[in-house]
Amino acid sequence: MPLQDSGYWTALFRETLARYREPLLRQVAGRLVKPRGQWPAEEMIERCVSFTANPVQIDRRLKDLAVPGRQVLYLIARSRQPQWRLGNLLEMLVALGHPAELQPILDLLDHGLLCPVLPPALQTISQFAEWLSRSAQSDPAVFAHPSVTARAHGEELPLPILTAATIPDAPVREADGLEWPLRLTALWQQVAAVPLRRTQGGDFFKRDLDRLRQDPLLSAPPADSLVVSPDFPSLAVALAEIEEILRQDEGELRAGNLPPSWDRGLPPTLASLYVALFHLRNWDPRDGGGFGQEQQGNPFPSAYLLLLLLLARQPPHAWCSVADLEAWLLAHHPYWTGEDVRPSRRQPWVASFVLGLAYDLRLVQAARDVGNHWAVRLSPIGRWLLGETEEPRLQPAHVQTLLVQPNLEIVAYRQGLTPALIARLGLFAAWKQIGAACTLQLEPGSVYRALEQGQGFETIKQTLEQHGARALPASVIDSLRTWADKRDRISVYASACLLEFGSADDLNQAVARGLPGVRLSDRLALVADEDAIDFRHFRLTGTRDYSLPPERCVTVEPDGVSLTVDPTRSDLLLETEMPRFAELVPGPTSNGRRQYRLTPGSLGAGREGGMTAATLDEWFHQRAGQFLPPAARLLLTGAQEPPPALKQHLVLHLESEEMADGLMQWPPTRALISERLGPTALVVAEDRREALLQKLSELGIIIGSVEE
Numbered sequence: 001m002p003l004q005d006s007g008y009w010t011a012l013f014r015e016t017l018a019r020y021r022e023p024l025l026r027q028v029a030g031r032l033v034k035p036r037g038q039w040p041a042e043e044m045i046e047r048c049v050s051f052t053a054n055p056v057q058i059d060r061r062l063k064d065l066a067v068p069g070r071q072v073l074y075l076i077a078r079s080r081q082p083q084w085r086l087g088n089l090l091e092m093l094v095a096l097g098h099p100a101e102l103q104p105i106l107d108l109l110d111h112g113l114l115c116p117v118l119p120p121a122l123q124t125i126s127q128f129a130e131w132l133s134r135s136a137q138s139d140p141a142v143f144a145h146p147s148v149t150a151r152a153h154g155e156e157l158p159l160p161i162l163t164a165a166t167i168p169d170a171p172v173r174e175a176d177g178l179e180w181p182l183r184l185t186a187l188w189q190q191v192a193a194v195p196l197r198r199t200q201g202g203d204f205f206k207r208d209l210d211r212l213r214q215d216p217l218l219s220a221p222p223a224d225s226l227v228v229s230p231d232f233p234s235l236a237v238a239l240a241e242i243e244e245i246l247r248q249d250e251g252e253l254r255a256g257n258l259p260p261s262w263d264r265g266l267p268p269t270l271a272s273l274y275v276a277l278f279h280l281r282n283w284d285p286r287d288g289g290g291f292g293q294e295q296q297g298n299p300f301p302s303a304y305l306l307l308l309l310l311l312a313r314q315p316p317h318a319w320c321s322v323a324d325l326e327a328w329l330l331a332h333h334p335y336w337t338g339e340d341v342r343p344s345r346r347q348p349w350v351a352s353f354v355l356g357l358a359y360d361l362r363l364v365q366a367a368r369d370v371g372n373h374w375a376v377r378l379s380p381i382g383r384w385l386l387g388e389t390e391e392p393r394l395q396p397a398h399v400q401t402l403l404v405q406p407n408l409e410i411v412a413y414r415q416g417l418t419p420a421l422i423a424r425l426g427l428f429a430a431w432k433q434i435g436a437a438c439t440l441q442l443e444p445g446s447v448y449r450a451l452e453q454g455q456g457f458e459t460i461k462q463t464l465e466q467h468g469a470r471a472l473p474a475s476v477i478d479s480l481r482t483w484a485d486k487r488d489r490i491s492v493y494a495s496a497c498l499l500e501f502g503s504a505d506d507l508n509q510a511v512a513r514g515l516p517g518v519r520l521s522d523r524l525a526l527v528a529d530e531d532a533i534d535f536r537h538f539r540l541t542g543t544r545d546y547s548l549p550p551e552r553c554v555t556v557e558p559d560g561v562s563l564t565v566d567p568t569r570s571d572l573l574l575e576t577e578m579p580r581f582a583e584l585v586p587g588p589t590s591n592g593r594r595q596y597r598l599t600p601g602s603l604g605a606g607r608e609g610g611m612t613a614a615t616l617d618e619w620f621h622q623r624a625g626q627f628l629p630p631a632a633r634l635l636l637t638g639a640q641e642p643p644p645a646l647k648q649h650l651v652l653h654l655e656s657e658e659m660a661d662g663l664m665q666w667p668p669t670r671a672l673i674s675e676r677l678g679p680t681a682l683v684v685a686e687d688r689r690e691a692l693l694q695k696l697s698e699l700g701i702i703i704g705s706v707e708e
Contacts, residue, residue, distance in 0.1 A: 009082055009145050010049060016115045017045045021126045032061065032112035048112060052147040059151055061111060068093055068104035070155045073113065077149035078312075078386050079305050081275045083117060086140045088278075088302035095306055095332040096158055102132075105142065113148050117141040139297060153387065159313040160328070165321045165375035167367045174379055177270050177362035179222045180239065181262060181419045182434045185426035186217040187236045188245050192255035192449060194618055196237075196246075207627075211614055212237070223435040226366055226374065229356035234282070234289025242276040258426070262419035267381065267391055269419040273361055274385050277304050285356060286349035299335035304353065306333065308363065311378045312386045319367065319375040326350035358382075397421075404464055406473040408442040421467060427453055428460050442476065445610055447483045457484035497530040498572050499538075510538070524572060554624045560631030561598040563624070577619065581606030603636045613637060650684045651677065652692070669695050 017025060022041055029035060029044040033051050051057055062070060075092055076084060086105060094100050108114035109128050116131045119138065125131045132140060196208045204212070212233040213219055221228045229235065237253070240246040247256040261268040278301040283289035285300070307325055314320055326348060330336045336345060354376050358364050363382035369375045380392035401416020410429055414436055428450035429440035450460060457480055464472055499515075501507040504522040511517070516532045517525035527533055553569035556562075563582060565574065578584075581603055582596035606616075613636060617628045628636075654660045657679040663669045664676060672692045674683040684692055693703060 006146050009143065010052060012143065013052065013115060013145050014045060014049050016118060017048055019118055019122075019124050021124050024126055024128075028110065028112040031110060033057075051112075052145045055147075055151060058148055061113060062148075062151060065111070065113070066104065066107065067155075068098050069108050069111075069113075070152055071096060071098075071157060072104055072108060073144060073149050073152035074155040074157065075305065075309075076144050077152050078309060079275070079278050080271065080385065081278050082146055082149065083141055083143040084278070085298075085301070086142055087297055088299070089142070091299055091302040091334055092306060094334040095302075095329075100334065108144075109142070114142050114144050117143060157309060157313070159310050162310070162314060162320050162324050162328070164314075165319040165324075165369040165373075167319050167369055167375060170368050173224070173226065173359075173366045175222075175224055175360055175362050176414065177266055177360075177381065178414060178417055178419070178422065179224075179360045179434075180236075180273055181269060181422045182417075182431070182438065183218060183232075183236050184240050184243070184245055185258065185422055186215075186431040186434065187240055188255050188258060189426060189430060189446075190215065190218075191246055191253060193445070194614055195249075195255075196253040198251050198253065200251075207614070207617060217431055217434055220434075222360055226355040226359055227352055229285055229352050231283065231288025235280075235357070238280055238283045238289060239273065239276055242279050243272065258423045262423045266394060266419060267384070270361055270363075270381055271385060274363065277301065277357070277361075284349070285352035286347055299333065303329055303333055303335075304358075307350065307354065308358070308378070308382065308386055311364065311376065312383065312388055314377065316383070316388075317377070319369065319377050321369065322351045322354055322374050322376060325354065325376075399467060400469045402464060402467045403469050404472055404476055406475045408476060408479060410440040410442065410464075412438040412440060414438060416467070421463075424463050427455055428463075442479065443610065444483050447480065451484060457481055460484075495528075495530075497527045497533065499525045499527065499533075500572055500575075501525070521575075524575070550622045552623060552625045554620075556620070556624050556626060556629055560629035561635070563596045563598070565594045565596070567593060574623070577623075580609055581611055581616065598632045598635060600635050603632070607636065649674070650686060650689060652682045652684055654680045654682070656680065 017028070020028065025041055025044055029039075029048055033044075033047045035044065035047065039047065062073070065073075072089055072093065075089070076082060089105060090100065090102070093104060098104070105114065106128060109116065116125075116128065116135075117140070118125065118131065119135065122131065122134055190211075194211075196212070197205050199205060203209075215233065218233040218236050221232070237246065241248075241253070243259050244256050245258060246253045259269070259272055261272045280301065281298050284298070307329060310325060310328060311320060329350060330346060335341075351374065354364060355366060355374055359366060359376075362379055363385065364376045365379045366374055366376050378386065378388070380389065383389045384391050397418050398413070398416035401413045401421075403411040403413075405411070409432075410425070412425065417438070425440055428447050429442050430446045431438065432441050433439040447460070460480055461472065461477065464476070498520075499510075499517065501510065501523045507519070507523055507525060510525070511519065515525060515527070516529070517527040520526055550573065551569050551571065553566045553571070553574065555564045555566065557564060562585075563578070565578075578596050582598050583602045585595040585597050613628060613633060616632070616636065620626055620628050652673075654663070660676070660680050660682060663682060664673060669692065672684065672688045672695065674685050676682055696703065
């Protein structure tokens with residue numbers, strides 16, 4: 001879940017109290033607001049909600065708590081995220097030296113300072129034990145109102161002062177914090193073009209997995225990389241879902257909106273991503289991710305917060321060895337302690353987190369110690385996020401940071417980028433490279449996407465001019481205006497009826513008889529008001545509801561390049577889709593159906609228009625019920641593959657597969673065989689022919705015939 005304001009938690013607090021049955025509500029309110037009379041349930045709820053706005057009363061209730069309870073609220077406050085899994089809170093209490101028991105959490109629930117996150121199926125509860133028993137299989141969560149945790153600021157955690165690492169006069173490394181806004185924008189663009197589909201088990205389909213893992217913008221390590229974190233694409237998807245950049249929709253992940261925190265500057269952007277750390281459930285710095293398979297009882301969120309708080313416990317300018325951080329965590333966190341812990345659990349991962357994700361989010365600074373090992377300390381951003389200092393004032397970014405080329409390429413120098421500018425650029429230009437100097441490309445599709453998001457020609461032009469180091473080339477202005485004008489000429493109807501006629505003559509006759517429609521093409525007409533059509537004058541062969549998914553109406557012939565359209569199931573959108581990559585075969589087929597053919601020229605035109613193998617795969621899956629045929633894939637991508645080699649070989653044909661296996665395994669003959677073509681066919685180089693014949697004769701095998 002993304003970072004929420006206080007109003008969200010106030011509403012959730014009121015809603016949760018309303019689901020307490022009256023005896024439980026009176027028990028909680030009695031400890032929280034100490035009523036003097038027998039108030040009605042509604043008034044008790046409002047008094048409890050008003051309590052969150054009274055700092056004096058909050059301080060009094062905090063003083064009544066035992067130390068473990070106050071430490072729980074302190075931990076929640078330092079995470080900046082009011083909602084936590086119950087198991088993670090218990091792990092942190094044990095790591096701080098407390099017994100592994102629920103009592104501190106139950107005390108907070110009884111005092112109303114902590115609330116359960118109630119599942120929808122549990123409409124009301126009469127006691128907290130009921131909630132725990134009903135939620136035991138789903139890793140129950142709790143939340144505290146931010147006004148309460150904000151007052152738990154004076155509690156000191158029993159964390160040690162580690163031995164400071166000695167740092168010579170070496171450069172201190174600190175990231176710019178832009179790596180993940182850049183990658184998340186690139187992921188947003190990819191999913192906006194083609195959604196990601198999930199199986200019933202929560203995994204992605206193989207083609208979508210390959211698409212993610214082969215994307216260089218998502219999988220390549222950062223330009224300022226200290227270590228390589230595992231499975232960057234999985235981490236990008238996990239963060240995007242938490243930030244609601246990607247949203248679930250009927251088994252698919254679709255593009256949502258880029259976070260509003262990006263418009264407020266880099267510190268709020270990093271604060272939102274910092275909060276997301278503690279909700280990462282399907283990725284960890286040791287094993288990577290599982291693309292949607294949430295890990296129950298995941299210990300890493302609590303470990304992240306403990307590591308960062310351990311760094312905050314050190315003097316402001318002291319450096320800590322990464323090895324010392326890992327040693328302390330493995331000795332105190334209950335997931336990694338005990339004699340029965342499997343060795344695989346104790347594989348090192350702290351460096352991957354601290355020098356990877358935490359460094360990329362600008363939470364820590366890094367330097368090499370005298371032994372050339374990495375040491376870290378909290379950055380100013382990190383100390384602010386953990387509540388140690390005020391928000392740091394960052395140097396303003398360079399305004400003129402873009403170089404717009406006449407070929408519609410944009411070079412964006414990283415030192416001048418901000419999250420807000422990254423989001424604006426991502427709306428109308430496609431990211432091509434992420435590094436010290438990032439590159440983007442202005443394309444018709446990216447500009448149309450921006451226009452659909454409410455951008456216009458003037459706003460796009462203003463962004464490029466405001467941040468450009470030079471005046472915009474005339475060719476860029478002309479292209480932007482052309483693409484914007486095309487969209488401006490589109491008429492939008494809230495609802496309409498589209499009629500497709502069998503021929504141009506049929507449409508002309510309908511118009512002559514008074515059809516109240518707008519001619520769209522030689523066979524298509526649009527009628528704004530369906531009630532104005534007298535359907536007695538028409539013979540309908542089919543109707544379509546365009547709010548439903550596209551219907552399968554194309555048959556792929558055995559040759560893999562001929563596509564036959566079923567007119568009783570096709571729709572009007574098919575008329576605009578197929579000419580982009582296929583050629584209409586003149587005249588109808590024997591059964592009166594239209595047929596299209598895929599050719600190198602038609603697929604080349606589609607490729608130049610932005611169609612890829614992935615988009616055609618999606619189209620064939622929707623329209624034909626299968627993926628792109630091999631013959632069509634050959635025509636589309638064959639020229640882009642490495643050139644094949646045509647070679648002459650001697651081929652030894654054997655009578656049985658067992659004999660071929662024996663020759664491949666026996667060392668004297670294995671060294672003379674170049675490769676195996678099939679079960680009983682072996683390739684022999686010309687210069688090894690006589691040697692092989694001699695070895696075969698030693699085995700008593702005589703070549704029967706030689707065919708040239």
